[in-house]
Amino acid sequence: MSSMVLARKYRPHSFEAMVGQGHVVQALSNALTQQRLHHAYLFTGTRGVGKTTVSRILAKSLNCVGLDGTGGITAHPCGQCQPCRDIDSGRFVDYVELDAASNRGVEEISQLLDQSVYKPVVGRFKVYMIDEVHMLTNHAFNAMLKTLEEPPDYLKFVLATTDPQKVPVTVLSRCLQFNLRPMAMQTVQDHLQQVMASEAISAEPGALSLLARAARGSMRDALSLTDQAIAFGGGSLLEANVRQMLGAVDRQHIQKIIESVSAADGAGLVATVDALRELGLSASGTLEELATALQRMAVIQAVPQAADASDPDAALWQSLAGMLAPDETQLFYSLALQGRAELALAPDEYSGLLMLLLRLLAFKPAQAGQHTGDRAAPSPKAESSGAARPAPEPVQRGPAKPAPEVPQGVPPWEVLPDQAYEAGNAEPDSPPVEAPALVGESPAPAPAPQPVAAALPDDPLSDRWAQLVAQMAARNSITALVRELAMQAQCVASMEEGGGSRWRLRVERESLRGDMHRERLAQALSQLLEHTAVIELEGGAAVNTPAQRDQAARERRQRAAEDLIQRDPLVVSALAQYPGARIVAGSIRPV
Template sequence: MSYQVLARKWRPHTFHELVGQEHVQRALVNALDQGRLHHAYLFTGTRGVGKTTLARILAKCLNCTAKGDDDSGVTSTPCGQCENCRSIDDGRFVDLLEVDAASRTKVEDTRELLDNVQYAPTQGRYKVYLIDEVHMLSTHSFNALLKTLEEPPPHVKFLLATTDPQKLPVTVLSRCLQFTLKNMPPERIVEHLSKVLEVEGVPFDESALWLLGKAADGSMRDAMSLTDQAIAFGQGQVRQGDVAAMLGTLDQRHVLTLLEALAEVDAARVLSEVASLAEQGPDFAGVLDDLLGVLHRLAVAQMVPGALDNGHGDREVLLTLASRFTAEDVQLYYQIGLQGRGDMDQAPEPRTALEMTLLRMLAFRPQGVPKPAQTPLPMTGDAVPEKAPEPAAESTPATSQSAPPSQEPASGAGAAGAPDALPHASPMQARTEESQDTLSSSAPAGPGTPTSVDTSDPSAAENTRSASELPPPWEALPDDMASDQAAQPADSQQGAEAATWEDAEEDAMAAVSDAREAGSPSSPHVPEPEHEPSMAPATPEPVAPGTSASASLASPSAADEDEGAQPPEPPDASSRAAESVPAPSHTEADARLNQAAWLGLFEQLGLGGLTRNLAAHCVVEQDDGDQLDLRLAPSQSAMNAEVHVKRIQQALADAGVNRKVRIEVGEIPETVETPRGQSERIATERHAVAVEALKADPHIQKLQSTFGARLVETSVEPRQNPDSA
């Protein structure tokens, strides 16, 4: 006896042997049991899902003689033993006319077929016309079939099957009871193949069956045919290596290895895995497609673990791997992979495109590259300084004065030349460090900065130089400017008469700074901060959150002091630069930080980028002298990472505060001001001062009275660096 292929040998003979398609099985079984039979059925679906098999089973149900020869003999469970059932299984039942519409497309063939419709069945209960690939019929053939299809004789049933129902005329669709068969999921295919191979006595690997189930692409017949081929290829066995070699597909383990390297942020391992893949000559575009598919499943595993499918038999592996990625990483990697997939056609070679896509994933992680590039080639695994021998995924460089400004830009009074370094920051740093400019305004003025006075006092204005020529409060005066100011007579009115609205704005802001430094007891809005005496030299006097800029300017005691005070003899530029940032003493290092000290120390840390943004949203919760506990607002919890904590800890150590830093997420009371909140408050005060200065400017008032001009307050921006004008 000749060998019969598995696809034919294991073809279902009853509805209960049918694999999958439960929705079609249930409808047909109920219709047969209740006697509610339609005269035309249309089965649609992709190849190998059971369209023709369902039609033959239905033909057996209509003609089975196990329960008699009358109409009540129609059953949903054909016996398979009677003459009619055996004839249908063997393909020799005279009342079952199977027509291949792909080879009989002419209208003459259809008319010849319909000439015998009026005659009663010869052997069975019903005459069944099974037309396969019915969409191949011509338009004239459909027109010739319409009338008979709508009102056939009672002993005739039409069973139509097609893989492309869109090509059928709507007139045909409306005359049929349509059933759409679904594609077979890999789980169902693997389950069925396991049973078949166990009965056949063929040894197999479950991983090999998953490869076959994926390659079948939803078709059970294709899966059975591929299994036949795998048995022959493996000499009677179905093994994972043989199936992978036969199909020429990429082993899923290579994709998982690539993802493990991405999870470890190991660029060297990523390139090594791509090199091992290149030895097998794979389709690199297919590799990226598989990688995107796994990233999608990782995202599903992170959001809804129960919804993760086991389409490749690796559900547990993916659940473990998903815990090693953040949700942001997975989403970013998927987006970069899609972009890289579209760029493959323009790349010099597919392997280069794949490598660049994987390296781009590492370079643009939300937390940045763990180790800053110390050579022109990023992600090369170069060693970090000796004091930080952590692994590559956790190591962070210590913040030092030797770091280039593009990596860790200094701000405020924490480093000399900070205003000059800020304009050279990259565009990416300018976007991510949104608090860089505003926080820098809270730095205390150096001892060499001349005292500014209220612009409303003409006598005080005599002691000041044009504000447009003065440097910002955090920068020391040039030697020539310092000597000019020292030699300027007290009765000179030239500066006040020639001052513009820009001068008034700068003088007003200087007055706010002086009021904050002086801490005048007559001003009820400037509370004395509660801090230990040892931290007093490093802690500026912050203005209370409720204190407005106008209230600070209107303080009578401050005005009196400014009128009677003579400008101090300014030291030379070198001494001013040395005194602008007092070096932390041993007493300061041993003192415990409170919130006021944290606000004053923040600008001296020299933090930048995401690390600065993270620290700016923290408040001091506890300091026991050994460990500093910071509380982070819940809205900023996504930035909390070990790499930033280590940078903050190193910056504190450089400032003379040796602490172990721990950041916990928690609610921050509205009464407690963070460094970010302080910078925003100061920016608001600067804006208010600038608006008031504009409103008091005689030129603006003249424009308003003459032309009816209106000041748009939202467009007013205080100048950050007067020297840049």
């Protein structure tokens, strides 16, 4: 004995049973109740959202006679009378469903219209339902225009299509159009939960969530996938089985990716991609799951109260959200979305995935506050694995100065960061702001360092631009690459013209000088200034940028903190009391 598939078994038979299309149900129900009926309806929407179902319910509403046979047009068909049962079973002679994909010529439409001159045989109305109407030829559309505009009182047209753009405007103007929307993931998941309860099948919430997401707004796809998952799991829906069936990437892999990016652990990213390759998981699916995780993190970072507390992974998203700065999360989300389109161009999808993940490290913003410039040293795991740390962009300095001489008698570990760096004693990949300040037993004082801020010239125009960028960032009107463009730009000219303003910015990185980023920055600046602002970009080395100013301010705070610790009486006393004592490298951070 064969069972009926879930998509057919649980097809709604009344407006009340439909889910996710409340706007269509309300309009049709009110029209039926008030007897304000149109002669032609057009239902649009993607596959599996209820276009054919609405058509059948509408046909039953128009032809229902009730259990006693005296009923009239109603928004609540009984489902028990002969017309209702015949429409549900597809045997109602006055309800005709025509598949325009296989009957698209003028001959088929003319034959259908020839029957329209005859009154209904058993029903109150004749209902012609033409599915995938956009597949009809131009001649077929032209043949039905006159009848579609002025049909007999007893004839109703119901057209359905997944591509309304291909339907001629002459047809659209003769129809009452309803757009059936793709269903929300939570709506699909709740409906699947009810179906599983009716079927007495145990289902884990995580499994239903995966099925609802894979359906992409289509209830029919969700029920079909559920049928497949039940067969795959032997009569139950377990999250592990559904994930294996769909080839979905486990959230643990996504967690490892985000943790590796946060710790600048390139070796960890390579290991994760190798693990995904061994499991045969989709690279595109990995980026989709990564984008989903970043979206959840962005919501927690921007609007914590809007986070879904019922999400079983809410604690995981909360912990991951603290690992990245908000602008990093936005940037990585954009890169993950763009990376899915680039996978087809890669030699193979896993090499494309690896390059995209390494790009997250390369594009890590250099000026992202506490999460980037003030980031603590990488974990021992990252250092032992040999992961390369992304080099920060060099700070533009003034004219080159000769390297200062190290005072005689001062041990190397007492040399201040800038002296060691400029004298060639520091490691090549260690920027001066990250070099640790070490203090030994020698009482000889080290020369005072020269702050980078002193090399930045005083420029009222740069001061004004830095203030504007700070205001736009505070209003969240610039994010991700647009914010990076503003931070890395030097304002070289500004003028008022025609009730607006024109700004010329110099940006060194070519990747930031795109038209889309420039237009978005101009739009944000116009909103801030409350007039039209035009931005022009030019290439070249940029100096005195907001990013460099932030870097200089961090250096000043760092040096002040180091100076405070080195001059602290308790520290000086402890270093003198315990031979060989020193300040741990990188342990001094400004509050």
